[in-house]
Amino acid sequence: MAAPLKPSVTLDELSFDNSYTRELPGDPLSSNRRRQVSQVCYSRVRPRAVTAPCLLAYSAEAASLLDLGLESCRSPRFTEIFSGNLLLPGMDPHAMCYGGHQFGQWAGQLGDGRAINLGEVINRQGERWALQLKGAGATPYSRTADGLAVLRSSLREFLCSEAMYQLGIPTTRALSLVTTGELVDRDMFYDGNIREEPGAVVCRLAPSFLRFGNFQIHSVRGETAVLGSLADYTLKTFFPHLGTPSPRAYTELFKEICSQTLSMIIHWLRVGFVHGVMNTDNMSILGLTIDYGPYGWLEGYDPTWTPNTTDRHGRRYCFGNQARVALWNLSQLANALYPLIGEVDPLQEILEQSVARMEQQHLHMQAKKLGLRHFDPKEDPELIDALLELLQLTETDMTIFYRKLAELKLEPFLQAGPSSSSATLPPAERYPFYPAYYTPEQIPPGYWQQLELWLRQYARRLAGEGRNHQERRAAMNRVNPKYVLRNYLAQLAIDGAEAGDPCLIAELLQLLRSPYDEQPEQEQYAGKRPEWARHRPGCSMLSCSS
Numbered sequence: 273m274a275a276p277l278k279p280s281v282t283l284d285e286l287s288f289d290n291s292y293t294r295e296l297p298g299d300p301l302s303s304n305r306r307r308q309v310s311q312v313c314y315s316r317v318r319p320r321a322v323t324a325p326c327l328l329a330y331s332a333e334a335a336s337l338l339d340l341g342l343e344s345c346r347s348p349r350f351t352e353i354f355s356g357n358l359l360l361p362g363m364d365p366h367a368m369c370y371g372g373h374q375f376g377q378w379a380g381q382l383g384d385g386r387a388i389n390l391g392e393v394i395n396r397q398g399e400r401w402a403l404q405l406k407g408a409g410a411t412p413y414s415r416t417a418d419g420l421a422v423l424r425s426s427l428r429e430f431l432c433s434e435a436m437y438q439l440g441i442p443t444t445r446a447l448s449l450v451t452t453g454e455l456v457d458r459d460m461f462y463d464g465n466i467r468e469e470p471g472a473v474v475c476r477l478a479p480s481f482l483r484f485g486n487f488q489i490h491s492v493r494g495e496t497a498v499l500g501s502l503a504d505y506t507l508k509t510f511f512p513h514l515g516t517p518s519p520r521a522y523t524e525l526f527k528e529i530c531s532q533t534l535s536m537i538i539h540w541l542r543v544g545f546v547h548g549v550m551n552t553d554n555m556s557i558l559g560l561t562i563d564y565g566p567y568g569w570l571e572g573y574d575p576t577w578t579p580n581t582t583d584r585h586g587r588r589y590c591f592g593n594q595a596r597v598a599l600w601n602l603s604q605l606a607n608a609l610y611p612l613i614g615e616v617d618p619l620q621e622i623l624e625q626s627v628a629r630m631e632q633q634h635l636h637m638q639a640k641k642l643g644l645r646h647f648d649p650k651e652d653p654e655l656i657d658a659l660l661e662l663l664q665l666t667e668t669d670m671t672i673f674y675r676k677l678a679e680l681k682l683e684p685f686l687q688a689g690p691s692s693s694s695a696t697l698p699p700a701e702r703y704p705f706y707p708a709y710y711t712p713e714q715i716p717p718g719y720w721q722q723l724e725l726w727l728r729q730y731a732r733r734l735a736g737e738g739r740n741h742q743e744r745r746a747a748m749n750r751v752n753p754k755y756v757l758r759n760y761l762a763q764l765a766i767d768g769a770e771a772g773d774p775c776l777i778a779e780l781l782q783l784l785r786s787p788y789d790e791q792p793e794q795e796q797y798a799g800k801r802p803e804w805a806r807h808r809p810g811c812s813m814l815s816c817s818s
């Protein structure tokens with residue numbers, strides 16, 4: 273008999289074990305004055321009180337990681353705590369010190385400028401979950417900014433964190449979304465148009481929020497003892513299987529971070545996610561998707577696409593560059609760890625292996641998206657490349673295309689000659705993925721022929737594997753989501769919430785709980801981006817201002 277479910281814990285019963293502040297050196301100053309903070313890993317800082325906190329949404333799944341039940345989430349105390357108004361005994365609020373390469377340039381000290389870690393909860397399974405408020409006020413790391421966050425970006429972070437989790441993608445989690453009742457000035461496109469926006473706070477959860485930049489800052493400053501303490505802490509707390517600290521264990525640590533980072537990127541490429549700001553301060557040491565800012569989801573398949581207007585010229589962080597950039601970021605992490613290892617060759621070797629593994633894993637992932645049981649190194653790279661080329665010949669919605677490709681019956685494409693049963697049908701009836709085309713009237717000459725050739729090649733390749741139609745469709749639908757947080761859907765939820773109606777947040781949260789299921793009653797959320805959203809700010813254009 274299954275063990276009876278234990279009742280939930282209450283907010284006051286949360287059990288804190290603040291390993292980060294206990295085991296690592298902290299800032300001796302407690303003032304919030306903005307400054308350079310050296311030789312330490314964090315500064316203690318209290319969240320700022322807010323006047324009228326209001327809970328807009330919470331994630332029951334994230335709450336369950338803390339063993340919190342629904343009554344706790346719905347209690348006024350929950351809103352007080354996760355807006356920053358109330359600290360629980362056992363919390364030890366602090367901001368982390370880190371640096372980072374921003375758009376390829378070393379930017380010096382950054383740090384948690386508007387994120388405040390409340391403490392680490394150990395749940396009943398013995399898991400460690402750090403709680404972090406984003407938008408809860410200034411810290412010594414706030415530089416020239418205000419330490420706050422606005423509703424639109426907080427809502428985007430809240431929904432996307434939980435959507436990514438449900439897609440099976442490593443990510444930080446989001447527990448709650450609270451508006452503060454206060455207004456925040458924001459210049460959304462840095463063009464002098466300042467608007468007052470509603471302020472908000474998200475509570476995020478992760479085993480740790482450590483970033484590549486936490487290691488870089490101490491390395492660049494020559495603070496090797498602090499760097500060593502941080503690496504030892506990371507090994508002991510999050511990678512205990514790698515053994516006790518030694519140059520060898522640090523090398524293994526780097527190898528594992530490479531592998532987890534690659535796996536995260538392959539997931540992003542699978543579902544069409546563009547992070548938007550892959551600076552080294554936004555790269556998690558645990559391979560989690562972190563810091564949801566100007567991210568976006570590919571609609572038309574275009575590897576050069578990025579939603580981030582701040583990056584519109586260089587497109588450094590566009591969809592198709594993400595693997596390359598992750599490897600560049602990993603090489604910066606290797607530089608940061610070098611003082612602890614003292615040898616270049618092992619790090620170089622791991623980086624080279626990572627390049628090769630990234631290519632291999634990418635091909636395997638693409639083969640899975642096509643419903644292939646096994647990857648064939650002789651035939652499949654060409655099959656995959658040919659499709660990715662086709663997808664760019666006319667604006668083709670990536671999510672819809674793969675999902676509908678699973679429905680295509682392939683037998684007709686195995687027959688020789690153009691006289692097969694359905695060959696005479698117009699494309700709109702012949703191809704279930706026809707709704708993926710944004711401008712079918714502009715499809716270039718020769719496209720249909722090229723598609724036909726590809727489908728024949730695909731059908732032949734699949735026939736060799738002996739997977740029947742149902743099996744192929746089921747396998748494809750497990751890796752090709754039907755529902756993703758399309759940019760315009762997030763924007764509709766923002767429009768509603770800003771106008772006082774937050775109900776679309778809960779609706780989307782519910783929809784995205786089962787992104788691979790059909791959910792026929794929710795078909796309207798699976799369609800193409802509507803034309804009004806093509807150029808609308810927030811839907812196709814975002815900036816780092818949040």
Ligand code: AMP
Binds near residue numbers: 384386387549816
């Ligand atoms: P991001 O672009 O969000 O990754 O942020 C880069 C750096 O700027 C980090 O150190 C953030 O903590 C900091 N930052 C971003 N927005 C704010 C803000 N409104 N107030 C203070 N610091 C901020």
Ligand code: MG
Binds near residue numbers: 553554563
């Ligand atoms: Mg960041």
